[in-house]
Amino acid sequence: MAVKGLGQLDQVYDGSNLRIGIVYARWNRTIIDALVEGAIKRLQSLGVKEENIILESVPGSFELPWGVERFVQKEFEKGHRLDAVIPIGVLIKGSTMHFEYISDSTTNAIMSLSSKLNTPVIFGLLTCLTEEQALARAGIDEGKTMHNHGEDWGAAAVEMAVKFGY
Numbered sequence: 760m761a762v763k764g765l766g767q768l769d770q771v772y773d774g775s776n777l778r779i780g781i782v783y784a785r786w787n788r789t790i791i792d793a794l795v796e797g798a799i800k801r802l803q804s805l806g807v808k809e810e811n812i813i814l815e816s817v818p819g820s821f822e823l824p825w826g827v828e829r830f831v832q833k834e835f836e837k838g839h840r841l842d843a844v845i846p847i848g849v850l851i852k853g854s855t856m857h858f859e860y861i862s863d864s865t866t867n868a869i870m871s872l873s874s875k876l877n878t879p880v881i882f883g884l885l886t887c888l889t890e891e892q893a894l895a896r897a898g899i900d901e902g903k904t905m906h907n908h909g910e911d912w913g914a915a916a917v918e919m920a921v922k923f924g925y
């Protein structure tokens with residue numbers, strides 16, 4: 760018996776009527792730029808118009824939750840509802856516990872945003888132990904060992920907006 764919905768696992772969703780926000784942190788900029796580019800590329804491949812992809816930045820990943828919350832509210836107040844938002848940040852472990860505290864607090868805060876804003880908020884935070892891990896997940900390491908995770912986030916934003924949006 761076919762399990763209902765499984766066939767949707769690789770379904771392509773039409774983003775042509777969607778307005779998507781991307782809020783990126785400005786730490787580890789080379790990696791961030793690749794991830795943002797990957798998300799935009801996938802959004803456009805799913806039909807999201809260039810003028811409907813709205814970019815904003817914050818100083819670092821710690822500012823992402825509040826920045827995303829205010830970004831969505833300000834766009835709504837301007838009459839431009841966002842159908843989904845992709846926060847993008849790159850945290851790389853240093854020699855202190857800073858990484859752990861920001862990773863944990865920011866992840867939990869981002870997780871609660873979708874319900875709080877009634878808008879799909881995608882988890883676009885890389886929490887890496889080494890720079891090499893982050894480069895690989897942005898698809899820009901030497902050996903091109905992984906795909907650009909920004910593309911996954913773009914696809915998730917379109918799917919969540921089409922399936923559960925207004």
Ligand SMILES: O=Nc1c(NC[C@H](O)[C@H](O)[C@H](O)CO)[nH]c(=O)[nH]c1=O
Pocket residue numbers: 784785786787818819820821822848849850851852857858861
């Ligand atoms: O420390 N490492 C990182 C970082 N620190 C800054 C922090 O997010 C915040 O902007 C400041 O503490 C000011 O509030 N922000 C990142 O996005 N990635 C890191 O790897």
